[in-house]
Amino acid sequence: MRRVILGVLAAAVLVAGCGAGSTPQLPRVAPSSSSPAPSSSAPPAPGCDDNIYKSRVASYAPGASWADSATVAKIKSRGVLRAGVAADNLLFGHRNPITGVIEGFDIDVANEVAKAIFGTASGHVEYVVENFAQRIPDLQSGKVDIVADIMTINCARWGQIAFSTVYFQAGQQVLVRKNAPYKNIADLNGRKVCTAKGSTGNENVKSLYPQVRRVIVDNISDCMVLFQQGSVEGIVSDNTVLNGFAAQDPYAQIVGPKFTNEPYGLGFNKANVDFVRYVNALLAKWLDPKDGTWAAIYHKWLPGPLPNPPSTNFDRPLP
Amino acid sequence: MTSTLAAPPQTRQVVVRAARNAFAGTPGRLRLAGIATVLACLVFGLFAFVAATTRANALANARADAAQLVRVQSIRTNLVFADANLTNAFLVGGLEPPSARAAYEQGIATASKTLADAANDSTADAKVLGNVNQVITRYTGLVESARANNRLGYPLGAAYLRQATNLLRSDALPPLAALGQTEQARVNHAYSDSAGATAWLVAGLVIALVVLLVTQVWLSVRTRRTFNPPLVIATALVLVIGVAVAGVLAWSQGKAKDTRGGAYFATLGLATARIDAFDAKSAESLALIARGQGQAYNASFDNLSANVSAVLDDAARRGGADEKAAQERFRDYLAVHARVRAADDGGHWDDAVKLATGQANTVFQNFSDASGTALDRRSAQLRHNLSSARSPLPAFAWIGLIAGVAAAIAAGLGVAPRLREYR
Numbered sequence: 001m002r003r004v005i006l007g008v009l010a011a012a013v014l015v016a017g018c019g020a021g022s023t024p025q026l027p028r029v030a031p032s033s034s035s036p037a038p039s040s041s042a043p044p045a046p047g048c049d050d051n052i053y054k055s056r057v058a059s060y061a062p063g064a065s066w067a068d069s070a071t072v073a074k075i076k077s078r079g080v081l082r083a084g085v086a087a088d089n090l091l092f093g094h095r096n097p098i099t100g101v102i103e104g105f106d107i108d109v110a111n112e113v114a115k116a117i118f119g120t121a122s123g124h125v126e127y128v129v130e131n132f133a134q135r136i137p138d139l140q141s142g143k144v145d146i147v148a149d150i151m152t153i154n155c156a157r158w159g160q161i162a163f164s165t166v167y168f169q170a171g172q173q174v175l176v177r178k179n180a181p182y183k184n185i186a187d188l189n190g191r192k193v194c195t196a197k198g199s200t201g202n203e204n205v206k207s208l209y210p211q212v213r214r215v216i217v218d219n220i221s222d223c224m225v226l227f228q229q230g231s232v233e234g235i236v237s238d239n240t241v242l243n244g245f246a247a248q249d250p251y252a253q254i255v256g257p258k259f260t261n262e263p264y265g266l267g268f269n270k271a272n273v274d275f276v277r278y279v280n281a282l283l284a285k286w287l288d289p290k291d292g293t294w295a296a297i298y299h300k301w302l303p304g305p306l307p308n309p310p311s312t313n314f315d316r317p318l319p
Numbered sequence: 320m321t322s323t324l325a326a327p328p329q330t331r332q333v334v335v336r337a338a339r340n341a342f343a344g345t346p347g348r349l350r351l352a353g354i355a356t357v358l359a360c361l362v363f364g365l366f367a368f369v370a371a372t373t374r375a376n377a378l379a380n381a382r383a384d385a386a387q388l389v390r391v392q393s394i395r396t397n398l399v400f401a402d403a404n405l406t407n408a409f410l411v412g413g414l415e416p417p418s419a420r421a422a423y424e425q426g427i428a429t430a431s432k433t434l435a436d437a438a439n440d441s442t443a444d445a446k447v448l449g450n451v452n453q454v455i456t457r458y459t460g461l462v463e464s465a466r467a468n469n470r471l472g473y474p475l476g477a478a479y480l481r482q483a484t485n486l487l488r489s490d491a492l493p494p495l496a497a498l499g500q501t502e503q504a505r506v507n508h509a510y511s512d513s514a515g516a517t518a519w520l521v522a523g524l525v526i527a528l529v530v531l532l533v534t535q536v537w538l539s540v541r542t543r544r545t546f547n548p549p550l551v552i553a554t555a556l557v558l559v560i561g562v563a564v565a566g567v568l569a570w571s572q573g574k575a576k577d578t579r580g581g582a583y584f585a586t587l588g589l590a591t592a593r594i595d596a597f598d599a600k601s602a603e604s605l606a607l608i609a610r611g612q613g614q615a616y617n618a619s620f621d622n623l624s625a626n627v628s629a630v631l632d633d634a635a636r637r638g639g640a641d642e643k644a645a646q647e648r649f650r651d652y653l654a655v656h657a658r659v660r661a662a663d664d665g666g667h668w669d670d671a672v673k674l675a676t677g678q679a680n681t682v683f684q685n686f687s688d689a690s691g692t693a694l695d696r697r698s699a700q701l702r703h704n705l706s707s708a709r710s711p712l713p714a715f716a717w718i719g720l721i722a723g724v725a726a727a728i729a730a731g732l733g734v735a736p737r738l739r740e741y742r
Contacts, residue, residue: 087474088475088477088478090473096472097474097477098414099412127610130611130612134612219481221475221477221478222482225479248473
């Protein structure tokens with residue numbers, strides 16, 4: 001009998017940091033892209049310095065001819081914008097289990113881009129659901145035109161893809177159980193903490209808190225399953241993700257200050273500079289309080305008073 | 320050390336001389352012939368008994384092993400059936416359709432019950448089945464977590480669903496598949512035991528006939544009587560009953576062999592086809608749930624459905640109307656599946672989901688019904704055929720034994736009067 005099990009579903013759980021850790025039974029993770037996952041070892045873009053915020057987040061200036069984009073013309077003739085999004089991040093990109101519709105902050109941003117191209121987003125966006133590690137390979141292979149999936153801008157990634165200007169400011173924190181004795185991530189030294197493959201959270205814990213034992217999964221939502229099953233003590237990710245998790249579990253809380261700064265940009269194929277400039281022109285408009293598009297999306301998905309929108313930075317020289 | 324065990328030289332000489340006298344000359348040879356014929360007839364009876372009993376036991380084992388194999392396949396079928404309904408219901412979005420929920424519950428319940436039966440029936444399998452049972456408990460736990468989260472509108476439910484369905488595929492289905500292989504090997508083993516039975520009978524028959532015939536030829540040369548009636552009767556008895564038992568053995572072996580090439584093969588094929596088909600239906604849903612990242616699931620679907628088609632084509636060629644119906648219904652489903660894929664690949668995900676949760680389910684249900692009917696019929700036929708191949712054997716084992724004893728008595732009665740003539 002030639003049994004073809006979904007072999008690709010083989011476990012891909014790694015316990016890093018402390019080599020002798022026992023591998024947890026769960027999760028068996030979803031199929032991941034066969035392309036190699038990006039890592040911090042990728043050469044950063046020349047002239048880019050993560051420690052200088054302006055150098056890190058600078059994107060391409062729209063210029064006068066921004067609307068004249070060959071990539072946009074191609075997308076237009078194809079009829080759909082292919083957007084890489086998350087389906088498991090409650091606030092930014094998730095599949096609503098009740099309606100079956102994918103929605104969230106990032107989805108609205110992608111829809112606004114489609115609306116600018118086609119006049120309406122309806123029927124013109126093809127969502128490609130991705131886990132974090134799939135975002136860069138999918139941009140590089142041209143499988144998606146744009147990634148709207150809480151993607152942190154950094155120099156290593158600038159070496160692989162291109163980013164829009166910052167459209168959201170997040171930071172990394174740690175999620176623990178309500179009755180747990182941990183006040184910040186340093187308290188979790190020697191404990192098991194879950195992170196997602198190909199995420200900046202994983203890289204940051206590795207470099208900033210090497211004593212923390214990382215349990216690495218393909219999908220960040222698998223971290224929450226491990227957390228609820230008691231296999232890990234905490235989850236490190238962006239506060240945007242953790243807020244979504246905390247909203248789904250009254251026994252979970254976010255502790256400690258943001259220990260990193262995570263400026264989000266939309267992701268593009270490195271070659272599509274024209275498309276980046278096109279979207280940057282749109283973002284410059286949306287972020288402006290007088291336009292109100294960004295503010296409306298913020299209020300739709302996130303609680304609390306509206307913060308200042310991120311300022312645009314178009315100082316990156318065109319390649 | 321040896322003195323206590325070996326007879327003293329004097330005694331040994333006496334014994335040897337007595338023995339030599341006993342078998343010396345014509346009366347001695349007569350005595351020898353008498354003993355040989357009686358023993359040969361008893362050997363025949365014993366060997367005939369062993370042959371028929373071995374065959375009967377082997378066929379009983381084959382039947383029990385085949386039944387266990389059908390049970391193990393049924394556990395797998397019900398698990399993938401439950402999972403296919405679960406993943407498809409998830410695709411619908413919102414509250415799962417009550418029918419899908421009921422189908423899931425029924426699949427799990429049947430799998431659990433069959434698992435308990437199978438574990439009771441075979442201590443050898445009980446450990447593996449116990450482990451699988453634990454996995455099923457974890458699986459249903461994850462499914463309930465997925466449901467609870469779904470009801471609250473939490474996307475975390477999707478993560479639990481993914482965990483559940485992956486757990487089933489990594490920890491429950493492979494050990495059951497391996498167990499299925501073990502059961503198949505057991506059935507094969509029982510069949511080769513069964514084939515070995517004939518050798519016993521042939522050996523017994525040849526020994527008895529040779530000894531009886533040689534004795535009679537020798538007697539007719541030595542005495543004036545051409546025929547020795549009791550020995551003729553013994554020979555006839557051995558020959559007739561030997562041929563009769565051989566006939567029954569050949570008939571049962573033929574029937575068992577036909578069953579293996581027919582109902583057994585068909586049952587196995589249909590069970591495999593159903594398992595792979597339900598697994599493929601799950602893969603269809605999972606590919607859509609993965610939304611744009613379903614390549615691995617699509618590849619899996621293609622592999623699984625190719626298996627199903629190959630098995631069903633073969634079954635339809637060998638089998639009857641039931642198999643042909645199952646084959647046609649699966650083709651209907653594949654046609655709808657092709658439209659699901661075309662819609663999804665063409666960027667019309669919503670249309671693909673509508674098809675996969677609507678028409679695809681209807682035509683798949685038809686396949687499930689048709690293949691289920693075919694499997695039930697074939698599996699009943701398998702049980703019936705192996706039982707009927709076995710049924711006359713115990714009686715013929717005793718007939719062989721009794722015939723051997725009767726022939727031995729006749730042989731003794733035939734030689735004894737000739738021996739008396741020398742006193």
